[in-house]
Amino acid sequence: MPRFYAVLRCAAVFAATLLWSATSLAAQNVAAAPQSSGVYYEIFVRAFYDTNGDGVGDLNGVTAKLDYIKSLGVSGIWLMPINPSPTYHGYDITDYEGINPQYGTMQDFKHLLDEAHKRGIKVIMDMVINHTSDQHPWFKAAQNPKDPHHDWYVWAKPGSDLKAISATGGPAWHRAPNGQYYVGVFTGAMPDLNYDNPAVRKEMIDVGRFWLRDGVDGFRLDAAQHIYDDLRTDIDSPVALKKNIAWWTEYRRGLQAVDPNVWLVGEVARHDPDDLTPYLGPLNTVFNFPVASQLIESVRQERNLGIGKGLQYSYAAYRAHTDGQFDDAPFLSNHDQDRVMSQLEDNAAHVRLAAALLLTLPGHPFIYYGEELGMQGAKPDEDIREPMRWYRAGKGPGVAQWKPWSTSDGPDVSVEAEQADPDSLLNLYRKLIGWREQVGALRDGVLRNVPMDDPHVLAYTLQDAHSRVLVVHNLSRDAREVPLDESAGVTKVLLQSKTGVTLAPGKLGLPPYGTAILQ
Incomplete structure (x- = not known):
């Protein structure tokens, strides 16, 4: 049994959960005016929309589609790497203060920021600072042991185990052109920076400040756990964890000197919530990998696999660690994972249920571009980062052509087709995101699990200062009758994902x- 269940004291929690009164409910109101949904939309610029006809999506393409993005109801966008890089994906950077020329210019980026902010859309950038490209001028200079940049990287010393396995499962050490060996946790093309060097730490804080001064709202921090977690033997090392937390604390303070409201979300790819907790505080939030797996598997099995219990425990731990102030960043898939439709074997009903589960969780849910259409995609990585499907015919103005589609998606899986269909997945996403604008508790509420004898039902309450709701999901293909404790004081169905509630x-x-939201 996972650690986070063992510490639960279910009976006391469950009893407290159901102590609602009709009097208190009468005083609780759903927020009258629409507010931010808190949802973020992940964009691979290369695949999104091409404005100059070269086949590669660009920053002006994102700007051109801001009205579409706004129509989803999202509060912000996450741009995958937009810095210069020798690779298609951009996760090996050669200039931290530049724009990939295939994507446009700095002027194009500032225009995107201005237009996004006019629409109330925040913009966060992918910040890839665990490593550089091996083509970065710093690494080229580092080949000379007498150059100051030599110590910006991690080099083998006498006694280093050159056959050691990295924290990501590949070779940790790689031979440089100068004959020395260096650490590259991901590949030899991505040499790790040496964060024990104060000059590296200062430089990376300065990079963050540079983009904040241009108007960026925050950063998605790539490989946040791997700053000091280099080898397989470091994965559960308290020393590596302590150093990671110290660095991100220093980083946050350095950035807050420029923007006190900078928002930081970290990629910590661990699957036990207890491993995520230490990063809350130095960072605003981390991606909730444990719940992503649990949501998908619960939908696949059509059973409640302890989602509510696990989240209740996790959120309590996060609050205790952060004096009550924390965000969550749940998601279903991202650019490193098979797309949701492929994970759920092209089962449209399951995909719709997964969306309802995700978008009724508090915090800042992330959706991956095309997820709202039901795009398919399975590894290799290129095949989960394919061109956005704008038109029924596939081809059309602005369609990126950096690679051909590998899936069997037909004309119905497109913005053009789904816009016109009120029952489409796209319009379900819009409806669910809209719920979060209407009901503050869906964004900001404290979650309490409500136990159900029926293993095919998931229920929890969410309460913030303005609203209190009961969320109930039927995970099965059959209609369910869910008993409600009359002392709960539920008075009406506020929202429903489909008719028949x-x-x-x-x-x-x-x-x-x-799915039903009850008041």
């Missing part, structure tokens, strides 16, 4: 794969 004294009827 019924509420009677002591019971709730849910259609197959249905």
